Amino acid sequence: MTNLVEMPIEALAPLIEAGEISPVELVSRMLERIEALNPAINAFITIDGKNAMLAAEAAEKEIMAGAYRGPLHGIPYSLKDIYATLHLPTTNGSKADLDYVAAYDSTVARRLKEAGAILLGKVNMHEYAYGVTNDNRYFGPVHNPWKPGWIPGGSSGGSGAAVASSLSTFSMGTDTGGSIRIPAAACGVVGLKPTYGRVSKFGVTTLSWSLDHAGPLTKTVKDSAYVLNALAGYDRLDQDTVFYPVEDYTEWLEKDMHGMRIGVIGNLGDRLTADVQAAFDETIERLLKLGAIIIPVNVPSLKYVKNSHLTITRAEAASFHQNKLKTQLASYGEDIQDIMLSGEFILATEYLQAQKVRRLIQQDFNRAFEQVDVIVTPTLPAAGAAIGQQMIAYPDGSQESVLDAMIRFTSPFNLTGAPAITLPAAVSPEGLPIGMQFATAPFEEKKLLQIACQYELACAFNQQPPLELTV
Template identity: 40%
Template sequence: MTEIYKLTATELAPLIETRKISPVEVTTSIMERIERLDSTVNAYITTLPELANQQAKNAEAEIMNGRYKGPLHGIPIGIKDNKYTKGTLTTGGSALLKQFVPDYDATVVKKLLCAGGIMTGKLNMHEFGGGITNTNPAYGNARNPWNLEHSPGGSSGGSGAALAAGLVTLTTGTDTFGSIRVPAAMCGIYGLKPTYGLVSSYGVAPLAWSLDHIGPMARSVSDLAIMLNEMVGYDPNDPGSIKAPKPDYKEKLVKDMKGLKIGVPTLFLQGLEPDVEMKFKEALSYLNSLGVHIIQLDIPELELATFANYVITTGEASSYHYERLQQNNEGFADDVRIFFQTGIVTDTPQYVRAQQARRVVANAVKQTFEQVDILAGPTIPIAAPKFQEDIVPFNIEITKKCMPFTAPANVSGNPALSIPVGLSSKGLPIGMQIIGKHLDEKLLLQVGALWDN
């Protein structure tokens, strides 16, 4: 039998349901692997062996008594450390919150635990979500399991690294300018940024309120679907939450793609590393062989997305952290402090212009979907970069390269999925991003399932 830590939730669920394997066995396997390897990978800020073991025992008792809750019951789940967890340290990846213990669970955490998930711990992240490399002076850099000298991406870097190293079965992420999709691409796993407001952000420390998305990360598309089934739903505690139909995302993931129209914006073909370009073209060729129509598109409005995303994010982040920046700005990591301070000097006209640019991008994307069913491009134009000693220029460089690819789906609020499509010549993962119409997560998962084997 395959080692337990390598199994996906989709593979584990029927074994747990039929009592061929117990939640305690699964959790023990994961926690032992964390104990052996996480000192090297550094995917976790806080591990919770005692809590996880108790939750696993509770799950086992429930299942033995005929109270099986569904495919998340007894499955180990790592929680990104910007999501509030009652009675458990929640740092946001920052030394400023090194003693913060919330008295309630974030809505998404509550939903996953109520579905029977086992919380293994709180995952490493770029401080307050303010970067996409997961450099973290306070808790140490999360490392890319494919090459420990390289970044796992961020800000959900611990989430991606834990999955790639087999230190957990499922993880959660957040995405404001790429923070689910970047680590998914760099770590060779699947990451979904859902439609804005589809998953509640209540109890999640914000980076930018109007751009934050909460989503699942996993080693298979079917696992994403299982998680999404539990994560979605209107939440009156979240002003951005939307009321939307709730399909079964796991149902009918296998779909005939003949006749599907996929648009490739020319912006997503610029500045690619040769390996990224090659793997993306191979992915398009595969889709074409299935009868998918590939259409190259010029959408000049997408070039406004980086400006809009950057100004709105820094403006809203500096507002949330305003008192901290005034009273203890040295408490932030250098790169995050500079990033947030940029927002303080942003004036109202610039913020309004950024919001206007956001509307232009959103309208252009909406109009494009009158011609095609999906947009596609490399998730980011690079493979995972090697960590650099000076984190400020390193983070600026990587952000400048990646934001043109990730920002459009954030400012438009459209769902976007990163799919692993191969390895670079140096053995580092490469991702392809597909973007769908609002609330079209099901179609993205069906396309992503073509690589899920």
């Protein structure tokens, strides 16, 4: 049998249901692995081993009694430390919130508990989810399991590192400009940002209320579908969730993509490192072999994405943090102080103009999705960056800041609210994963997961980070 802790939900679930694997053994082995590997990776902020074992024992008794709840029953997972949890701290990756313990569970935590998933603990993140490196000034940086000393991506870097290093079967992240997809791509796992309003954000600390999304980081596309099945749906506690039919997101996974129209955006930007360009070219070839039709599409307003996204994020973040910035500014990391304070200088007219431009971007993407079923892009223009690195260099001699590079392909789909997923496609010569991103029109998650699953099967990416320890 494959190392137990490295198995995805889709392999574990039938064995747990049949009684061939014990949730107690699985959680125990996972906690042993966390103890051994976390000091080097720094993925976890809080480990809740005692309660995880109690939950595993309860799950085992339920399953043995015939009360199996579904594919997540007995599966260990982690939460980005931005989700409120009853009886556990929610630090938001900040010194300012070290002692904050919510009196309630976030809707995500509650629904996963109802599905039988077992919470191992809370994972590291870029402070207040505002960054792409997970170079946390208080809790320390998270290291990419593929290459120590390199970023895991952010802001959900602890989630990406935990899943990649099998310290957690899946993890929940958040995504405002790419913060699920960036670490998923950098760490070689699957990251799903559902449609805005598809998964409740109740109990999730706000960065930018009109851009924030909640979603999973998993080992496989099917695993993401399982988690989405448990989480999707209206929540009266979150005014941004919508009344929209909840489907079985695993239903189409085995359907081929013959005849699917795949859009390639001609004006998305051609600055890619050579290894990412090669992986993208190979992706197009794979899609053609699967019977897909490649169609060039254009999004005229794409050039406005950066400024629109930056203005909205900073203004909304400054608004949410306004009171804390007056009383606890010194408790914030210096980098976060500067970003948050800059939002206070954005004029109302500038914010409203950015939202107006955002509408133009949404309309342009809606027109693009009338021509194609899915849009494909590299997730990141470079495979990664070293901790502390400031710039990404390209073959044409140009450079781009790490922040701008990491969100270039991901942030458009936060502005539109459309669902997007990344999955590993290759490994760079430096030993870092390279991810490919797929996006569909809003609420087309079934189609998105179908295409991603078929690509995943064709790609057959089965490499693991070169960790020295196997538990």
